[in-house]
Amino acid sequence: MNITSKTLAALVIVMIFGGIMVSSALGLWQTTTTKEPAKFTEGEFAGQANPADIRGSYTFGDIEKNFGISGMLLAKAFGVSEGEPDAFQVKGLEELYASSEFEIGTNSVRLFVAFYNGQPYDLSTDIYMPESAAELLLERNLDPERLAYLQAHTVPNLAAGSESALPPATAPEATPTPQTAPAAETPVTASTNMVKGKTTFGELLSWGVPQAAIEQIIGGPLPEPSITAKDYCTAKGLSFETIKTQLQAEVDKVKK
Amino acid sequence: MVTLFGKRIRIFRPRSIWLRKVVQAFFFVLVLAITINHTLAESGGGIPLLSSASVHAICPFGGVETLYQFLTVGTLVQKVHQSAFTLMAIGFALAILVGPAFCGWACPLGTVQEWVSEIGRKIFRRRFNHFVPEKLDNVLRYLRYGVLAWVLYMTATTGTLFFDAYDPYSAMFHLWSSEVAIGGLVVLGITLLLSLFVERPWCKYACPYGALLGLSNLFRIFGIHRNESTCKADGACSIMCPMNIKVDTKTVVRDHQCISCMECTSEAICPVAKTVMLSTSRKTPATSAK
Incomplete structure (x- = not known):
């Protein structure tokens, strides 16, 4: 059986557009995201929308719908003063802060939402936050680790045209430099050992945290030293945020 | 064919598959129109009856890139949409049936390379497409499998559309957008420059999707x-x-x-x-x- 060029041309077109039509009829042809982020599947936040799944195509309005933070507040936090806040797409921040030495973008919004709502978020990478957003977060009850992280990753607002939306205290500065958290300002920064998602039980022991204290916090025998605290919590269905806070308190005790 | 004095004689025979050129141009214009409309739609405008999908939504390789994350986590890599899965499946079905026809008949990047190559062919005539020594050429042609493995590994480990920063296809349809990646532009520029000397250099040496579809040549119907x-x-x-x-x-x-x-x-x-x-x-x- 032979195929001519005419038949092949028809086959290519029919298969591509026919396939699209069939998938469309089956509801499988989606060229945009549903604007519904993935949800936490376990722990105390199970069922809640996960800020880590916020996409650049989301508008502030989408975030308000999913996370309950108003578009006006987000606009104020990120210095968006023009247009309708609810229609502003998160990925627009990259353009707005293009002149900033530090990246302010989708990750910054994810972190802001997680901190604002007190939801878990991986802090193993550097994510920067404009001063206006940091000021709003400081009004929330952040735990010491988050407070220290925020202070170490706050940069001046540089967005063009955003001055009008900012309080006077957040006027732009000439050179953007992260404000390193002073060591004595918060209890946590007194310690150089921070409990993070990647911290293993072996590290906790090496920092001098007694085995008994760890076992009491996690409510069971000490697991393999190579296992990370976060993995253990995930496997056991424990809240990593709660365990982490308790472990950090033990680490700080040792330092004192 | 006509019959003259009892003999079948071909009085006109095209030296190229003209219909392929038409189909290629059609897909190029379609993807160009859709991606421009995407930019217009984002700024509140756009043509109502035309799709305003992003270039990632209508790229079948996006489906391949997100396959690992979809199977392990159940979600899609950011920027990739469900439509990419459909196109991936169509690409595979076509490949099983008639080989990588997507590359030869529909891929806009392949089309643009061919258009640029027409200039190279006129300049270099018989030397065109024969600049690379055969031995070296034979080795370089396996490079695209390395690119495929690298892209899949990096996408799986980072959970992001890693290749977007280097993808000439994405760069070509983001030329007017702030989303265009410098790395992609550089690769696109090199590809088009090489197209003056070599036919479809990206497809031959670097395309990860072409590498995957190319495997169908071993068993196509x-x-x-x-x-x-x-x-x-x-x-x-x-x-x-x-x-x-x-x-x-x-x-x-x-x-x-x-x-x-x-x-x-x-x-x-x-x-x-x-x-x-x-x-x-x-x-x-x-x-x-x-």
């Missing part, structure tokens, strides 16, 4: 078959092949680089009817009659 008994062995098919496959030395083309363009067939460059054909069987009607 309809393949390029050459009838040895009627072949004049003039080498026209090999000269015409944009991918430099030596069609005249094979009875069945199983080369992983074939893009099913049909330029080597008796419908195009081959002067003998029913000698090089896209068919299911090695036995063409001429040999079957014997």
